[in-house]
Amino acid sequence: MTEGVMGAEVLRPTDESSAAVRDAARPEVERLRQPAAWNPESFARQQIRGLVRQVFFSNAARPVRQVVCSALESETDMRGLCRSVGEALALQTPATVAVVGGYPRLLREADPQREDSTDRTFADRTFKDASMPLRQISARVSGNLWLVPDGENGADPVTASSLHSHLGEVRRQFEYSIVQAPPAGESDGAAAMGQFADGIILVLSAHHTRRAAARKIKAALESAQVRILGVVLSDRVFPIPESIYRRL
Amino acid sequence: MADALDQRGIVNVAIAQQPVAPALPVLSAWTVLLAGFVAAGAAGTAAAFAADYLDPAFRTPDDVLAYLEAPVLASLPRGVQGRISA
Numbered sequence: 404m405t406e407g408v409m410g411a412e413v414l415r416p417t418d419e420s421s422a423a424v425r426d427a428a429r430p431e432v433e434r435l436r437q438p439a440a441w442n443p444e445s446f447a448r449q450q451i452r453g454l455v456r457q458v459f460f461s462n463a464a465r466p467v468r469q470v471v472c473s474a475l476e477s478e479t480d481m482r483g484l485c486r487s488v489g490e491a492l493a494l495q496t497p498a499t500v501a502v503v504g505g506y507p508r509l510l511r512e513a514d515p516q517r518e519d520s521t522d523r524t525f526a527d528r529t530f531k532d533a534s535m536p537l538r539q540i541s542a543r544v545s546g547n548l549w550l551v552p553d554g555e556n557g558a559d560p561v562t563a564s565s566l567h568s569h570l571g572e573v574r575r576q577f578e579y580s581i582v583q584a585p586p587a588g589e590s591d592g593a594a595a596m597g598q599f600a601d602g603i604i605l606v607l608s609a610h611h612t613r614r615a616a617a618r619k620i621k622a623a624l625e626s627a628q629v630r631i632l633g634v635v636l637s638d639r640v641f642p643i644p645e646s647i648y649r650r651l
Numbered sequence: 652m653a654d655a656l657d658q659r660g661i662v663n664v665a666i667a668q669q670p671v672a673p674a675l676p677v678l679s680a681w682t683v684l685l686a687g688f689v690a691a692g693a694a695g696t697a698a699a700f701a702a703d704y705l706d707p708a709f710r711t712p713d714d715v716l717a718y719l720e721a722p723v724l725a726s727l728p729r730g731v732q733g734r735i736s737a
Contacts, residue, residue, distance in 0.1 A: 443728040443730070443731045444731050446728060447725075447727045447728060447731045450725035450726060450727055451725060451727075453724070453725060454724040454725040457722070457724055458724065484727075604724060605721070607709050607715065609708070609709055609710055609711075609726075609729075610708050610709075610710055611708055612708060612709055613707045613708055614707055614708065614709060614714070614718045614719075615707065617709065617715075617718070617719055618718060618719060621719055621721065631721055632722075632724070633721055633722040633723065633724035634715050634719060634721045634722070634723050634724065635723075635724055635725045635726070635727065636709060636711075636712055636715055636723060636725070636726040636727070637726075637727045637729075638727070638728075638729040638730075639710075639711075639726050639727060639728050639729060640728070640729050641728065
């Protein structure tokens, strides 16, 4: 008898021990057989990870490093969406990721100890000293994820060149960036940003965004030579109860 | 004589048998119930299609794909955006 066969004989479980192993594993097997309860948060996380893979890690001819996200409705929570995309991206790459926009709330959120008065000083310093490196006025929330204030200055009007200058600075200092733009239906800011960035993601609100309005805005962006990477459909409702949906 | 009655406008009719209500309806209650269900189902389905056709908003990723011809990167349930963290 060879050693291997002997080894196999030694490892072969007896009937009693195999039954015990089966009994111990049964709850786990039953759990795996049952369809998992649908969880909106985990579903959303899965969707965001899919978005990151499709946008940033696809084998497109033009790699995407800087993305503008713009909603069609002002009520859409773009800050949360951009932050989620940034977090998912930061987990999938060691490169630096910047989430741009939502200032000054982003900075306050990143450092809850900071008082409002300090925040104001921080903001003033941000806007007055344009030569200051972005990382000094940004908040680092994890190893490679940064929250960067947008380029708007309360005093000066926002122009396409100032937006481009700010996005260029972000691009120089961070390898990936997700930029929160104003609603595409309300101003030209999203188009101006989209022209400079690698593309734009439109965020539609289910049951709210009108088809005709979305089509019109998409045509306007395309005529402005903005690359539309895709669409996110947010605020979806699933009217079929979970117990019925699982049986379908 | 009949012609003479007609000329004077006198009704020239005689009741052969008194009318009576039928003991059973032409259609049974089950038939009427079934027809009601079928009609209600058809009307409901038509109303659903009409509402779907007339609704100007997006509801599903398929809607987006059909009307915008743009890829849908993600679809997010209502109320989770502030609670998603990777």
